Amino acid sequence: MKFSQEQMERYSRHIILNEVGVKGQIKLLESKVLIIGTGGLGAPAAMYLAAAGVGTIGLVDADAVELSNLQRQIIHSTKDVGKPKVISGKETINDMNPDVNVMTYHEWVSSANITDIIKDQDYDFIIDGTDNFPAKFLINDACVLLHKPFSHAGIIRFSGQTMTYVPGQGPCYRCVFLNPPAPDLVPSCKEAGVLGVMGGIMGTIQASEAIKYLLGIGDLLNGRLLVFEALDMEFRTVKLAPRTNCVVCGENPTLKDLIDYEQRACEL
Template identity: 70%
Template sequence: MALTDGQLERYSRHIILKEVGVKGQKKLLNSKVLIIGAGGLGAPAAMYLAAAGVGTIGIADADEVDLSNLQRQIIHATEDVGKAKVQSAKETMERMNPDVIVHTYRKYVMADNIQELIRDYDFIIDGTDNFPAKFLINDACVMEKKPFSHAGIIRFKGQLMTYVPGQGPCYRCIFQSPPPKDAVPTCKQAGVIGAMGGVIGSLQAMEAIKYILGVGELLVGKLLTYDALKMEFRTVPLPKKVSTCAVCGDHPTITELIDYEQAVCDL
């Protein structure tokens, strides 16, 4: 497929990069990324992926836009309050770039639907806000051999890591199992500065783009942390893949997906 004159102009700043070029831009246009969560992380990730020309973007979220979301969830506007988040996100992305096909899934991502949901996508972005969802996404991606970006934000801090099948530890290798319910405060209880979502969500989009293009070093086997008050990034080496991991180890004990219970905070 040849790029149109409009596409050559739209993506010109990509195309002049030796790491991208016309070939790389075509890869982006032919790629599929699923974002789970249209909140503080998913919002900037979705907007940058749409702007970059990722050809098919799926977005899954069961909630409606609330006024308290707008301090950080920049894909939504005041007039979207009360609207389904996936619909608001779709409209914003389509206004940004008509090249992009947006699939919406207004549903909770659960053990009985996630594998089918992620199966057709090349890369998954975890924009969720609670430990049960994060472990579910990890386990499903391991089982379906899908790469994904994990991230979390709270107060003035954030973190992210990337999992690629066969190349490093999964989320469960590092954290093993969800903490007890209410053991860790949610962002509703602890607060979160709005721009944290922009910093970390944009980095998730960058990980997806690098994976699609096959360039650079991904955060595989590394945890990137960010402390906004100190304006400090740190890259922490992670242990290698754990042979006894319950889901990606040599003899996995988790062979079916599990829905855990936990209080939900709307990132």
């Protein structure tokens, strides 16, 4: 692969980094990252990965842009309200960096489609930018079963958390959280609220993890849960214990089929 003059200039601040260089930039251009959820977390992750020159970016989301999304989902603009998020996201990325090939999947992930979506471009790394626990467990299980690395993140109010799963190198999301909270124990669902920047902070950490994984540099958040409290402005990493009896990634896994957990419909 040869760089054009334009690419040399576009990626010059990457290329001068010893850890990236021309080789690393070529690696990024040849890499494929799938982003599930094009919202608070997925939007900033997608934008930075696109700017970085990740050659193929897949966007999965069945939603359309709403006005209330724009407080944090910065890949979408006022003119995009009503448009499918994956289309709006693709347009923003295409405007920003023509080197990026954007794949769109205008659907929710489920046990019926997630394997095919991940296999569609044989993605190298997956970013979980979803907002609900059934999807988070589904993504975890699918990635474990397909031996794919992924980044989990969650945000609420002024708090965020993120961890990275690398096959065979530390616990998965299910090791830590076991099962989604039971829907019958959830009394109601309504907007809990989140500071807009939380998605930016945690989503760009997810993008950093993807880039580090693709380049093979640094230490990832595998085996560690990073917890961020914006009000205290404190980051803390919790070293995660191994769970050898994990049903999906443990020594004797029993979970072989993906599960569609019940998602209580939002009454708002």
